[in-house]
Amino acid sequence: MSKMNLLQAINNALDIAMTKDTNALCFGEDVGHFGGVFRATSKLQEKHGKTRCFNTPLTEQGILGFANGLASQGTTAIAEIQFADYIFPAFDQIVNEAAKFRYRSGNEFNVGGLTIRTPYGGGINGGLYHSQSPEAYFTHTPGLKVVVPRNPEQAKGLLLASIRDPNPVLFFEPKKLYRSSVGEVPDEDYELPLGKADIVREGSDITLLAWGAQVEAIELAADMAAKEGISCEVIDLRSLLPWDRDTVAQSVMKTGRLLINHEAPKTSGFGAEIAAAIQETCFLYLESPIVRVTGLDTPFPLVLEKEYMPDHLKTYEAIKASLAF
Structure with missing residues (x-):
């Protein structure tokens, strides 16, 4: 190593x-x-x-x-x-x-x-x-x-x-x-499977899903939620095409809630595809609407970059809103 x-x-x-x-x-x-x-x-x-x-x-x-x-x-x-x-x-x-x-x-x-x-x-x-x-x-x-x-x-x-x-x-x-x-x-040659999501942290109250840099944001939000007794399952999608519908669906069937976080704008972001697919599969298991915490539907700003980013604080507020639904 x-x-x-x-x-x-x-x-x-x-x-x-x-x-x-x-x-x-x-x-x-x-x-x-x-x-x-x-x-x-x-x-x-x-x-x-x-x-x-x-x-x-x-x-x-x-x-x-x-x-x-x-x-x-x-x-x-x-x-x-x-x-x-x-x-x-x-x-x-x-x-x-x-x-x-x-x-x-x-x-x-x-x-x-x-x-x-x-x-x-x-x-x-x-x-x-x-x-x-x-x-x-x-x-x-x-x-x-x-x-x-x-x-x-x-x-x-x-x-x-x-x-x-x-x-x-x-x-x-x-x-x-x-x-x-x-x-x-690891120093050696190794491969990780494409098309397979990674369950970073297991939980029971809500599933948090992201990829790339935004996984860190949902992990921080999960830490904040844990202080209030909210158990978050954290999943890194890793591959978007193909994406691991089975792992995400099984998690949502367990938790009853799904929050998707991505940095791209909300409209037609990949979170929309995930939300539609999971709603089809898990509709009867959902305790609240699937929520997306995303970038804004604007060109990426320079001065207001922090306001644009779907950070852990926005994610934490969305977790609380989903649990209170």
Whole structure:
């Protein structure tokens, strides 16, 4: 075991993947000698060479078009989009090309070796172009997988699993936690299952559900609620596509209540899909309406970032309201 922050865990996972798979390439804007804007790929070029870890032109559409071509020829392509906010020029290459490659050929060819890494979310005072959480756009697209880790140990295992999964995977990294989230991480190669939620804490009164950086917010809210005798079950969804309906439904059948927390705006956020699906499955078990604690339906603000964020205090108030319903 080694103590790592989330960035170091991601770097370690990339190093292991490239060491064990000589067909793996890592590329993106400034990822080479510079190590990327957050240094996630630091020293990978030095260790694995300029032909396996290298810079691309500043064109997201080009990065993903290039990545699709590599992956279609059997290369393990690990592409970085510098900020999730910048992923939209590559949207067509992801949802119309990568996601449909296998389907349109009847599995004669595919781009399953493609992993797209990108930092997402607020918490660094990045303003409206460096703070968005666009995961819901991609969960509408069959053929993709969408994964979001919450801490270093999860990040390493989930990233290695994503790189080795035989489907194109979008791996959203919570940039707020890059250096602030520190924990013990196994030194060896290991994978965590995609599509399987993690029950972080068991409880009996209400289920709290989040992913990425917001898991910390619901854990803090659960601590506050515990002081008033409220027992919260805390679940980290981890994978949004596919998502673990069974684990969430079983929890809600036990607690009778569900609170979903995500940083993206409420309207058409992924929490809406979860709420609809769980209502269908657990309607007769619910003691109160499913509640969503989310970002606001506004562009991400700079000065008012703290007011925008669905923090532990907003979550705590929502827990009390749900129990009092």
